Amino acid sequence: MNQVPEKEIEIAELRKLTQVIKDKYDFEFKDYAMSSFKRRIKRILELYKFKTVDKLVEVLESTPEFFEEFLSEITVNVTEMFRDPTFWKVLREQIIPNILLNHDKISIWHAGCSSGEEVFSMAIMLREMEVLDKAKIIATDIDTAIINKAKLGTYSLKNMDLNSKNYEKAMGKATLQKYYQESGNEAILDKSLVQNVSYRRHDLVKGGVFSKFDLVLCRNVMIYFNQSLQNDVLIKLHESLFKYGYLVIGSKESLIWCDISNKFIVVNNEEKIYKKVKD
Amino acid sequence: MQSIGEKMNNNYKASISDKYKAVVIGGSAGSFQSITKILSIIPSDFPLPMFLCLHRLKHVRNGFVEALSIKSNKVIVEPYDKESIKRGGVYLAPANYHMCLDLGNTLSLATDELVNNSRPAIDLTFDTSAYVYREKLVGILLSGANKDGAAGMARVKEKNGLTIVQDPEESMINAMPNAALAATEIDLVLKVDEIIDFLLLLHQKVKNV
Ligand SMILES: C[S@@+](CC[C@H](N)C(=O)[O-])C[C@H]1O[C@@H](n2cnc3c(N)ncnc32)[C@H](O)[C@@H]1O
Numbered sequence: 155m156n157q158v159p160e161k162e163i164e165i166a167e168l169r170k171l172t173q174v175i176k177d178k179y180d181f182e183f184k185d186y187a188m189s190s191f192k193r194r195i196k197r198i199l200e201l202y203k204f205k206t207v208d209k210l211v212e213v214l215e216s217t218p219e220f221f222e223e224f225l226s227e228i229t230v231n232v233t234e235m236f237r238d239p240t241f242w243k244v245l246r247e248q249i250i251p252n253i254l255l256n257h258d259k260i261s262i263w264h265a266g267c268s269s270g271e272e273v274f275s276m277a278i279m280l281r282e283m284e285v286l287d288k289a290k291i292i293a294t295d296i297d298t299a300i301i302n303k304a305k306l307g308t309y310s311l312k313n314m315d316l317n318s319k320n321y322e323k324a325m326g327k328a329t330l331q332k333y334y335q336e337s338g339n340e341a342i343l344d345k346s347l348v349q350n351v352s353y354r355r356h357d358l359v360k361g362g363v364f365s366k367f368d369l370v371l372c373r374n375v376m377i378y379f380n381q382s383l384q385n386d387v388l389i390k391l392h393e394s395l396f397k398y399g400y401l402v403i404g405s406k407e408s409l410i411w412c413d414i415s416n417k418f419i420v421v422n423n424e425e426k427i428y429k430k431v432k433d
Numbered sequence: 434m435q436s437i438g439e440k441m442n443n444n445y446k447a448s449i450s451d452k453y454k455a456v457v458i459g460g461s462a463g464s465f466q467s468i469t470k471i472l473s474i475i476p477s478d479f480p481l482p483m484f485l486c487l488h489r490l491k492h493v494r495n496g497f498v499e500a501l502s503i504k505s506n507k508v509i510v511e512p513y514d515k516e517s518i519k520r521g522g523v524y525l526a527p528a529n530y531h532m533c534l535d536l537g538n539t540l541s542l543a544t545d546e547l548v549n550n551s552r553p554a555i556d557l558t559f560d561t562s563a564y565v566y567r568e569k570l571v572g573i574l575l576s577g578a579n580k581d582g583a584a585g586m587a588r589v590k591e592k593n594g595l596t597i598v599q600d601p602e603e604s605m606i607n608a609m610p611n612a613a614l615a616a617t618e619i620d621l622v623l624k625v626d627e628i629i630d631f632l633l634l635l636h637q638k639v640k641n642v
Contacts, residue, residue, distance in 0.1 A: 189535050189543070189557075230544060316492075377541065378543070380515075407513060
């Protein structure tokens with residue numbers, strides 16, 4: 155942000171933008187949280203040196219190839235391996251064993267998987283628990299470019315410090331280094347971990363319910379939505395769970411004020427783990 | 434002759450008004466003691482919501498709000514995403530999240546890029562508070578080591594809110610108030626005790642509104 159504030163982006167401009175995106179590309183952004191959506195748009199204007207939102211609208215209308223790029227920039231992809239290590243501990247010690255008590259297979263959906271660190275974390279944990287072969291994992295995101303990055307499983311080495319620290323706090327069995335090879339500035343993760351993961355594009359806003367799962371992780375995705383959209387998406391997440399399946403959201407998100415909260419019970423409030431108890 | 438302190442006094446008394454609906458406070462290194470002092474004196478029935486954005490360690494989730502709460506008369510919360518803003522609530526930006534305000538009395542959290550090397554960034558809390566409360570906002574920037582908060586203060590001023598910075602002479606780490614002074618017109622330059630006095634007088638004005 156510059157010292158002197160530039161002209162603020164008006165709500166009317168954003169409305170026009172989201173309408174064009176909807177009409178032309180069938181994606182719906184009108185219910186993204188205004189404060190952060192505005193900031194993302196401002197960032198895109200700066201990045202591409204567009205002077206006004208109108209200019210951006212014009213480019214989106216005339217250049218379909220630009221849309222995927224736009225989608226990549228509008229979304230926030232910040233993620234970590236074993237983000238919130240205490241959560242992974244609870245998952246390993248309590249949730250996964252509980253699911254496997256009654257099933258010999260476990261189905262998992264990473265909704266909003268970003269560059270895939272969360273998926274690798276899951277796979278590493280399951281392998282260490284010696285149950286990876288029992289898991290069917292689907293990882294989705296709205297942003298195709300970031301899914302491709304997730305498939306690649308190659309991360310900047312400088313992120314591995316934090317990832318390793320998280321791993322040690324969460325698992326503490328081996329070291330994370332066991333699971334990747336260094337090449338230049340990059341860490342290439344062991345692909346065999348995710349050989350059975352299916353990665354696809356899926357939009358939580360406009361996409362439908364496509365399967366049922368024992369465990370759904372949708373962490374740090376809905377914070378970019380306003381409350382009414384959160385409600386709508388939660389209805390779909392609820393429908394995507396088997397009865398007594400688990401839903402996990404980000405550590406600073408909450409189900410308390412959502413319409414659907416009465417169909418879940420809190421399993422772990424600190425780690426935001428919920429269990430579906432009503433259809 | 435009037436001392437500088439007394440002049441300031443008259444100055445800030447004149448700024449007190451019952452039009453104010455919220456207070457936003459930013460600070461970083463070196464402001465911890467100031468903020469605990471402020472919180473130890475603000476009465477529990479201070480009715481305006483307060484938004485605190487203080488630079489803090491990114492990966493230490495717990496402990497900070499507890500430390501701030503020890504001497505506070507008010508309950509301080511690190512809000513969840515989309516938490517509603519309550520009368521008299523005190524909201525602290527959680528570790529590693531930007532804390533923003535949205536229309537409809539809502540707090541939004543976000544994990545996008547660092548701003549001024551910071552997450553939470555003071556600029557974002559100030560900018561979005563100014564957007565929501567406009568001329569009804571009091572913005573207070575305490576001492577700190579970088580320029581975070583300066584652009585946010587400029588936004589508060591642009592919306593005709595009241596801008597206050599901690600007197601740079603009071604703190605060794607004064608880059609933050611100085612950056613704000615350079616970025617925009619600051620209404621009041623106050624020592625921490627005067628900021629407290631200001632808030633107490635404001636309390637008298639707004640408590641029955
Ligand atoms: C901050 S990342 C969260 C990554 C990971 N779950 C974590 O907690 O670290 C948010 C992701 O949500 C994705 N996203 C945003 N809107 C979406 C939508 N409508 N449908 C699916 N994914 C979406 C973004 O592309 C981004 O990759």
